Amino acid sequence: MTTSAATKTAEQPYRASHRVQRVVSPGGIEAWLVEEHAVPLVALEFAFLGGTTQDAPGKGGTATMLAGLLDEGAGPHDSAAFQQMLADRAIELHFFADRDSLRGSLKTLRRHADEAFDLLRLAVNEPRFDADAIARVRAQVEAGLRHVLKDPDAVAREQFFRHAFPDHPYGRPPQGTLAEVPAIAREDLVAMHRATMARSNLFVAAVGAIDGATLAARLDDIFGTLPATAGIAQPAEVVPATADAPVVVDIDVPQSVIRFGGPGIARLDDDYLPAYVLNHILGGGSFTSRLFQEVREKRGLAYSVHTSLLPLRSSALFGGSTATKNERAAESLSVIRAEIADLLAKGPSEDELAKARQFLIGSYALHFDTSAKIARQLLQISMDGLGIDYIDRRNDLVAAVTMADVRRAAERLFADNRMLVVAAGRPEGL
Missing domain, CATH: 3.30.830.10 (Metalloenzyme, LuxS/M16 peptidase-like)
Structure with missing residues (x-):
């Protein structure tokens, strides 16, 4: 795949990232600055x-x-x-x-x-x-x-x-x-x-x-006058639990909200970006994702459906959600499970993978179109420990994700075929 067009789309954040300065105060407080x-x-x-x-x-x-x-x-x-x-x-x-x-x-x-x-x-x-x-x-x-x-x-x-x-x-x-x-x-x-x-x-x-x-x-x-050392306790490392049966919370409403997910992949793990690309294909890509097409467009089961990765400091989650009529809750969950199983068994197509990489590279510039957005991105990159040059490297890392990488990420996320499912409403068939 050629990445020249996508790279040009992302030129602005690339130029901005070269101006990121590491500023250290006389008192030793560090900040990242784009002047x-x-x-x-x-x-x-x-x-x-x-x-x-x-x-x-x-x-x-x-x-x-x-x-x-x-x-x-x-x-x-x-x-x-x-x-x-x-x-x-x-x-x-x-x-x-x-x-x-x-x-x-x-x-x-x-x-x-x-x-x-x-x-x-x-x-x-x-x-x-x-x-x-x-x-x-x-x-x-x-x-x-x-x-x-x-x-x-x-x-x-x-x-x-x-x-x-x-x-x-x-x-x-x-x-x-x-x-x-x-x-x-x-x-x-x-x-x-x-x-x-x-x-x-x-x-x-x-x-x-x-x-x-x-x-x-x-x-x-x-x-500078704050205490030198925080008195906080890092939570224990934990793997999110799954369950064989859905958890149903009874609420008298015509639609059920369904949340589903399980263990994810840590932000500094080498498989995080492959999982990020995989997630875009499954449910993170809005109108283009498999779940949006299968759940909403083909079957009209829900207005929206999405998935995401949530890396926490002591854990990592893969999760998703949708809302559907109570009588179609079981069907919606079945379709979601089937798409996850299909990605696990067959992987995405080469076209899906190419388009996901192209979108994720081309849209990266949208994270840097205001001063506040740039500051938030820099803060998160710093907190995640990704390095001050990550903005320069990020699109190349996405472009380098291969089919083998995505298949490996799918194995790690979905191989045990277990999820936690929680439904709030009065879902039928769960």
């Missing part, structure tokens, strides 16, 4: 390893609440004043927690960069955790949890993780439960802030109108 002054914006993305896996037993939702409170007042500014200062300068500051990290993002006009960095410094180092802010964020989390109880997709997702990771932090709901969230006290938030937000588990990426020397100084201003 670009054509647009007067600065985007900063950062993450602290830990996330919701650090929630104490019976205190699920602590990391989620912590993330929600970091911009609800800091230093001398209460929540209303802090938010007003952000709004007056059109500064975007957000925090969120996932299973493996607590993340933040900052976007500001260059002329307001000094004020933006100072507000970020306060949020990271001096969150107030005022009683009214805690009550407000707690109420928001609880409202979200009540919504989950009525949402088949959210229920299916939560139950899938519960059964894939029993007795493991990955199996706990990231937002906690309605029984746990009321038990989270201010001292729990203070303790998690102290343990999680440290220099040893920090990753930073920046893009935009800022030079390396200025960023280096800002890194120490923002993060």
